[in-house]
Amino acid sequence: MNRFAWVNPGSVEEAVAALGARAALKAGGVDLMDLLKERLIAPERLVNLRAIPGLDGIEERADGLHIGPLATLARLAEAQAVRLRYRALADAAGRAATPQIRNVATVGGNLLQRPRCWYFRSEDFLCKKKGGARCFAQDGENAYHAFLGNAVCAAVHPSAMAVALLALGGKLRIVGPRGEREAPLEGFFVTPEQDVLREHALGPQEIVTEVLVPPPAPGxxxxxxxxxxxxxxxxxxxxxxxxxxxxxxxxxxxxxxxxxxxxxxxxxxxxxxxxxxxxxxxxxxxxxxxxxxxxxxxxxxxxxxxxxxxxxxxxxxxxxxxxxxx
Missing domain, CATH: 3.30.390.50 (CO dehydrogenase flavoprotein, C-terminal domain)
Structure with a gap:
């Protein structure tokens, strides 16, 4: 693991300003630690979001469910409003990983985590997702890999939150150097045919500040x-x-x-x-x-x-x- 600077911004704006080349965000840190230890990333600066107030809320309003990106999966799974009116989301959060991980892992981190393909995660294989010319899973050990859309890369998307939120019509509120925008989850995730090096359309200096789920329709x-x-x-x-x-x-x-x-x-x-x-x-x-x-x-x-x-x-x-x- 390389040496890096640690930044504790007090606001989203400060966090955006601290990002840039060779910087990485830290939320719960579950996937981040794996990426660092496996040498898949080597940032010069870690920008810690945990000190920013207001990013961990779970609140139902007239226009739907508002979820902060730092809300943990455990809290989301247990929230009464979520269990009553957004059941798929509560069950997806409650079935992810282990109780210990759910108490640390965040909604934003789960959405934006990188694939768990063992070829991608091993520094011994320069696969397409790391700039190489070959998807090793297609002719290698692929018992847990994709059976749809696997012509370029056979890694499966790892986020349970993405599955439930996409079904429920969720969208993201995103803040970056150019201000704030909203992005429906439909179309937010990038296919290997579009860009094999990326999994989502979040810009390098953008931060997800809220997940929005519309209220359920009658019936x-x-x-x-x-x-x-x-x-x-x-x-x-x-x-x-x-x-x-x-x-x-x-x-x-x-x-x-x-x-x-x-x-x-x-x-x-x-x-x-x-x-x-x-x-x-x-x-x-x-x-x-x-x-x-x-x-x-x-x-x-x-x-x-x-x-x-x-x-x-x-x-x-x-x-x-x-x-x-x-």
Whole structure:
């Protein structure tokens, strides 16, 4: 680990000014420590956000849920308003990692963490995501890698928060040198085809200052399910968030997002279309689940993930259909 300066800004504006070339942000520090120890980054300056007041709030207002980027996953999972009206988000936060990590890890850090592909994380492999010419996972050990959108890079997106927030229509409030902007999560994450070196559209001197989730529509309900190998604290083999809006017993609109499937959270639009206008029953859920994995391009060792993802999509749709709130 290299030597670096430590900066404790007292405001977002001071933090933005402290950023620049060879600087990195510190929130909870869970992923940051891994990146430093694995020599994936070597910043000259760490900008600590924990001293800035007002970035850890969780508040429901008339225009929806407002979440500070420093709110921990544990607090988000336990917040009563989140559990009652944004159930998919509460369950995603409560199923991430371990209790110890959830007490430290932040919403912003979870959203912006880097991929966990073992080739990317090892300094012995100069993969495409580090400027190399090859994705080693495509012909290597790929049992846990992407089965959708994996032509350029086969790493899966690691954020459970992104899966749930995208399904719920979340957006980010971002502050940078040019002022403040809002960015819908739809389109915020960058595919390898767009830029293999990046995972999101946050600028080098920009900071996420708030996550915004719109209020649930009448008749809306949501669910999140995760399937792990040991069902303890391991990374998911499949995770799915579903938002259903129903009217007269039929689906008016659905939002279905798959995690652990592609390099970005995967919006399953074919599955959403399969549910439109239908009564959400076992048959409709099965048809939508099949549509969700259409076009899969599994690698040598991860074809089993397609089957698991299809099952979890079906179960999550039915779980959302059984809910009385979001």
């Amino acid at each position: 809306a309900s949501s669910a999140y399910l995760k399937q792990g190998e040991k069902e303890s604290y391991d990374w998911p083999l499949a995770e799915v968030a579903v938002l259903l809006e129903r009217e007269g017993g039929r689906c008016r609109r659905a939002s279905i997002v798959l995690g652990a499937a592609a390099p970005v959270p995967h919006r399953a639009r074919a599955a959403e279309a399969a549910l439109a206008g239908k009564a959400v029953d076992e048959a409709a859920a099965r048809a939508a689940a099949r549509a969700a994995v259409e076009g899969a391009t599994p690698l040598a060792d991860n074809g089993y993930k397609v089957t698991i993802a299809e099952v979890i999509v079906r179960r999550t749709i039915l779980a959302a259909a059984q809910g009385s709130g979001t």
